[in-house]
Amino acid sequence: MIALLGLTACNPVQNAQVSKNYTEAGTNGMGFAAMQSFGPVVTTRTQRANAETAHDFLDLEFRMESGRANPSFSRFEGPITVALKGDVPPTATAEMTRLISRFRSEAGLPISFAKPGDNPSITVEFQPRAQMARVVPMAACFVVPRVQSWAEYKAERDGPKVNWTTMTSREHVSIFVPSDAAPQEVRDCLNEETAQAMGPLNDLYRLTDSVFNDDNFNSVLTGFDMMILRLHYAPELRNGMNEAEVAKRVPAILARINPQGEGGSANFKRIAPRSWVAQVEGAFGPRGSNAQRLQAANMMLSIALAQGWQDARLGFSYYAKGRSLANSDPVQAVAALQEAARIYRAIPGAGLHVAHVDMQLAAVALAAGQSEQAIAFADRAIPAVKRAENASLLATLMLIKAEALQNEGQVAEARALRLDSLGWARYGFGSERQVRARMGEIANLGARGHRG
Known part of the structure; x- marks a missing residue:
């Protein structure tokens, strides 16, 4: 069960290993459907007050993920161009075209593909x-300043050239993305890393409606993110400004670009301490045993409670605990996950977070033989997941529901839903082998519940 529950946060989808007893029967003899894709992105405006957004913006701009201060504001000046190079995956150009269109229409950025022979502002190398x-074992994808190739990055990675904190302007950055990633992971990397190549460099766990958050629940740029980029490129700001200079100008800029955010009650939150962030990495990282992940999740929760948090970081701590307990103590896992859901439901714009919790609960219910409950959790989560364009999570929920329907004797309905899930699974997981492996994992949960 842990292999399944590990899907939804922090780790890239790995090359799934097919167990020796998994055969073609895992797809009930069905051929694979064409890969599905999403239509135009529909975003909503942030619901927070401008004063709170200003506070978040400064923490995104002048702090680094490492905890160091970033002394200077920096951005590109003039038109921004993008080039894709290396072993470019088949879907990458279309995803980048779609993203550039969003940057232009939603954030007002002068961005386009570089022409042949141009020196691009942003190079995306696969x-x-x-x-x-x-070279970088813990990163799914990443962005680096002042280099134009993978070879140059390897030569300079330990030197000052790639230090973001020494920048007062941006002329060229490179993004590195796995060429053999699933289409959804390629899209997610392009969304987050291109936004950070142009805009703020930090991630904040308190932001529920943003990709600038290492919980990885949001993977497509949100309305909040586009507003942050519009603010980042406001004409009132200049390269080289310090935090005080930027802070002085931000309120007036926000009043101009987001008038509906004026007034209202601001909820200022401090950056999470490094001790909590370290436990997040232990709870969700690819290394260590499940016992070690559970220990880290318990530490996350202890620190969150000691900090007095009532926001998404407390919800994420309960989520981590529930995820880590799913295999060893399902009863306690459900209790922790239900507490995470309660916290997320009280936060505006956190519907996707609730959906991630519901997927975990659906998997536990399926393994416990509670088919009707698994179907209810899946049905509740699917609309939010579709809006968030998370194909891997959508396919997983559809497959869980299909197994539950199968266990309820609704064989034809289960087969139809399984077939519908395959196109989304191809986008979310990539290769046919990975799709079959995920189907096998979920089928095993269903078989366990059926036996129970």
Whole structure:
């Protein structure tokens, strides 16, 4: 069960290993449907007050994920151009075209593809995952300043050239993405890393409606993110400004670009301490045993309670605990997950977070033989997941529901839903082998529940 529950947060989808007893029967003899894709992105405006957005903006701009201060504001000046190079995946150009269109229409950015022979502002280079992992083992994808190739990055990675905190303007940055990633992971990397190549460099766990958040629940740029980029490129700001200079100008800019955010009650939150962030990495990272992940999740929760948090970070701590307990103590896992859902439901714009919790609960219910409950959790989560364009999570929910329907004797309905899920699974997981492996994992949960 842990292999399934590990899907939804923090880790890239790995090359799933097919167990020796998994056969073609895992798809009930069905051929694979064409890969599905999403239509135009529909975003909503942030519901927070401008004063709170200003506070978030400064923490995004002048702090780094490492905890260091970033002394200077920096951005590109003039038109921004993008080039894709390396072993470019088949879906990458279309995803980048779609993203550029969004940057232009929603954030007002002068961005386009570079023409042949141009020196692009942003280079997106695709390299095999194994080669990237040998150099940066913990990163699915990442962005680096002042280099124009993978070879140059490897030569300079330990030197001052790639230090973001020394920048007062941006002329060229490179993004590195696995060439053998699933289409959804390619899209997610392009969304987050291109936004950070142009805009703020930090991630904040308190932001529920943003990709600038390492909980990885949101993977497509949101209305809040586009507003942050519009603010980042406001004409009132200049390269090289310090935090005080930017802070002085931000309120007036926000009043101009987001008038509906004026007034209202601001809820200012401090950045999470590094001790909590370290436990997040332990609870969700690819290394360590499940016992170690549970220990880290318990530490996350202890720190969150000691900090007095009532926001998404407390919800995420309960989520981590529930996820880590799912295999060893389903009863306690459900209790922790229900507490996470309660916290997320009280936060405006956190519907996707609730959906992630519901997926976990649906998987536990399926393994426990509670088919009707698994169907109810899946049905409740699917609309929010579709709006968020998370194909891997959508396919997983559809497959869980199909197994539950199968266990209820609704064989034809289960087969139809399984077939519908395959196009989304191809987008979310990539290769046919990975799709079959995920189907096998969920089928095993259903079989366990049926036996129970």
